[in-house]
Amino acid sequence: MIMLRSLYLCACAGLIIAGCGSSLDIPSIEESRKSISDIKPQIDSLDKIIANQTRSLPGGNDLITLTRSSAVNTLLERITNRSLKDIHIDFLSTRPLWKEDKSVLGIGYTNYVDIDTGMLDIDLKKFTFTDFSGNNINAAIEVEGTGTVKASGKYTGVSATVSPQIHFYLNEQIQFTVAAADSDFIRLNPVPKTVLLKTKITVTLLGWNVPYYQEIPLQIADLVKPVSIPSAVRSEIIFPIPAAQYGDRRLDFVRRYLRFTRSSVRAHDGVLEYRSNIDFERE
Amino acid sequence: MTQTTTGHQCAMHHRGFFDSRFFILLCIFLAGSVASGCFVLRPFTGANVDIDQLRIARDAKMLQVRRDGAERLSQRLASGDSIANADISFYFSEALLNKAASQVDSTTGWLDSLTSYNIRSIRVTLFNGSAIATIAMAAYSHQYDVDVNLLMDCILAFKIEKGKFFATLEPFNVVPTVKAAGMISSFEGIIQDIVTMKLSTLSDNLPPIQFPVDFNNQFPVQGSTVRVRTGINLDISTSPQTLKYSLALKEVQIFKGKLFVAMNVKKTEVTK
Numbered sequence: 415m416i417m418l419r420s421l422y423l424c425a426c427a428g429l430i431i432a433g434c435g436s437s438l439d440i441p442s443i444e445e446s447r448k449s450i451s452d453i454k455p456q457i458d459s460l461d462k463i464i465a466n467q468t469r470s471l472p473g474g475n476d477l478i479t480l481t482r483s484s485a486v487n488t489l490l491e492r493i494t495n496r497s498l499k500d501i502h503i504d505f506l507s508t509r510p511l512w513k514e515d516k517s518v519l520g521i522g523y524t525n526y527v528d529i530d531t532g533m534l535d536i537d538l539k540k541f542t543f544t545d546f547s548g549n550n551i552n553a554a555i556e557v558e559g560t561g562t563v564k565a566s567g568k569y570t571g572v573s574a575t576v577s578p579q580i581h582f583y584l585n586e587q588i589q590f591t592v593a594a595a596d597s598d599f600i601r602l603n604p605v606p607k608t609v610l611l612k613t614k615i616t617v618t619l620l621g622w623n624v625p626y627y628q629e630i631p632l633q634i635a636d637l638v639k640p641v642s643i644p645s646a647v648r649s650e651i652i653f654p655i656p657a658a659q660y661g662d663r664r665l666d667f668v669r670r671y672l673r674f675t676r677s678s679v680r681a682h683d684g685v686l687e688y689r690s691n692i693d694f695e696r697e
Numbered sequence: 698m699t700q701t702t703t704g705h706q707c708a709m710h711h712r713g714f715f716d717s718r719f720f721i722l723l724c725i726f727l728a729g730s731v732a733s734g735c736f737v738l739r740p741f742t743g744a745n746v747d748i749d750q751l752r753i754a755r756d757a758k759m760l761q762v763r764r765d766g767a768e769r770l771s772q773r774l775a776s777g778d779s780i781a782n783a784d785i786s787f788y789f790s791e792a793l794l795n796k797a798a799s800q801v802d803s804t805t806g807w808l809d810s811l812t813s814y815n816i817r818s819i820r821v822t823l824f825n826g827s828a829i830a831t832i833a834m835a836a837y838s839h840q841y842d843v844d845v846n847l848l849m850d851c852i853l854a855f856k857i858e859k860g861k862f863f864a865t866l867e868p869f870n871v872v873p874t875v876k877a878a879g880m881i882s883s884f885e886g887i888i889q890d891i892v893t894m895k896l897s898t899l900s901d902n903l904p905p906i907q908f909p910v911d912f913n914n915q916f917p918v919q920g921s922t923v924r925v926r927t928g929i930n931l932d933i934s935t936s937p938q939t940l941k942y943s944l945a946l947k948e949v950q951i952f953k954g955k956l957f958v959a960m961n962v963k964k965t966e967v968t969k
Contacts, residue, residue, distance in 0.1 A: 440751065441754050443749060443753050445757075446756065446757040447753060447757075450753070450760055457760060460825065460826075461767065464770055465825075465953075471788070471952060471957070473790070476789070476792055477787070477789060477790070478787070479785060479786065479787050480785070482784055485961075489942055489962065492940065492942075503933050503934075504931060504932045505930070511929060611933075613929065630928065630929070632923055639918075639921055641918060641919075643916055644916055646785060646787070646910060646911050646960075647787075648910070649909075652907070653800045653801070655800065658804070658806070660813075664807075665904055694797065694800060
């Protein structure tokens with residue numbers, strides 16, 4: 415028993431020594447009252463100053479995120495700069511690409527050029543969000559690329575094959591609407607629009623120069639799919655809690671799922687604003 | 698001081714614990730401590746004081762913490778660098794922090810093999826410049842069968858470690874809650890001192906409040922195929938890609954009722 419008490423005293427001593435230097439004297443009631451009466455007006459004054467400086471801060475939901483368009487553009491830049499081969503084009507047989515009926519001395523013949531096959535990769539040069547306003551996101555998209563295809567044809571009755579150069583260019587303004595499901599994602603939906611892919615092929619077949627220029631109409635909804643951007647908030651979380659049993663491990667961990675409600679998203683003043691209320695649900 | 702033990706149990710403990718030899722040893726030790734310039738001896742406020750004195754001292758300390766925080770925040774706001782100057786800003790409501798903190802309500806942990814604690818509730822209040830969590834808890838000495846109800850005030854310190862954003866609880870006030878006002882008897886007080894001293898290590902054991910923020914994100918960019926059959930036959934396709942990016946913490950500020958976290962995009966990567 416004495417041994418146990420001695421051990422306990424030693425433990426106390428250890429704890430007490432550990433407490434040295436961090437001891438806290440309790441002030442008297444009068445000292446505390448004076449301190450409170452001194453500090454309270456200081457806090458009130460600081461709160462007033464801060465309230466004036468922070469009037470525009472958003473509130474009203476459990477979670478609000480503000481993402482600047484410049485941040486999204488930093489991410490988009492990474493996609494556009496990654497490679498010069500962002501968009502792949504496969505040429506299928508086009509018969510004819512171009513033809514003209516001619517007649518010499520009453521004998522008719524047809525000059526024509528066919529595209530036989532070919533493929534090329536073109537560059538997504540620019541994809542930038544230019545403006546967040548009116549709950550829409552305006553974006554600029556620019557695509558350009560040059561390559562060759564295999565073509566064949568007949569000119570004045572003589573057959574030949576060539577590899578003409580083909581050039582594509584697209585530079586358009588497109589628009590996205592923003593939407594938030596009750597989840598940790600913000601969805602950007604492209605607004606339907608027809609954009610024009612400018613196509614120029616320079617074919618020279620047996621001295622015959624065929625000028626081919628076409629603006630190919632493309633539906634932006636076919637080209638650009640909806641994008642779901644994470645709100646940077648997890649939909650599940652592992653919470654540490656105290657370990658119920660004594661042992662080496664001081665913490666246990668429990669999984670909770672986040673339930674998002676009253677989610678909304680708004681694009682305005684160069685900012686994408688996402689709001690949601692969050693509840694934690696057990697497994 | 699609130700105790701759930703009966704008077705008889707306490708008396709048994711007191712008789713065993715404070716026999717004359719032990720008390721002499723304790724006095725010698727305390728005298729030695731004082732002589733060496735280390736006076737008692739609690740990292741926090743604790744037992745053996747007038748409860749009104751303790752309560753008002755707690756209020757004063759809380760106000761000091763709030764004043765210091767508000768001063769720092771005011772200086773930050775006056776620094777000229779707008780807090781909006783960040784890639785992504787998060788505002789977490791006080792209500793959300795309380796929902797997160799409440800995940801540890803009614804949980805039991807251990808200070809050591811003989812002292813357990815039960816967190817009854819955590820209430821987080823966000824002031825301008827400071828976040829204070831008040832934990833209502835009970836520490837229980839299994840050795841002495843003493844149950845001490847406490848209110849512990851903690852400053853929330855926000856940290857990032859291993860890609861996780863969380864708030865650690867750093868106690869600055871521990872106030873035993875009492876049923877009867879007045880001085881606590883020295884015997885009970887010393888026992889409770891022991892429990893309180895053990896509580897000084899509690900900050901190492903308290904679970905942090907975890908935030909559901911992801912510093913490493915990714916989102917897929919879907920591929921597409923467009924068939925063109927007008928004038929020229931061609932198929933245009935883009936490959937699906939995944940854009941990965943990580944965020945770096947810029948700053949954390951606490952405003953009345955809300956926590957502000959600013960982050961910048963740190964690293965981006967595209968994979969197919």
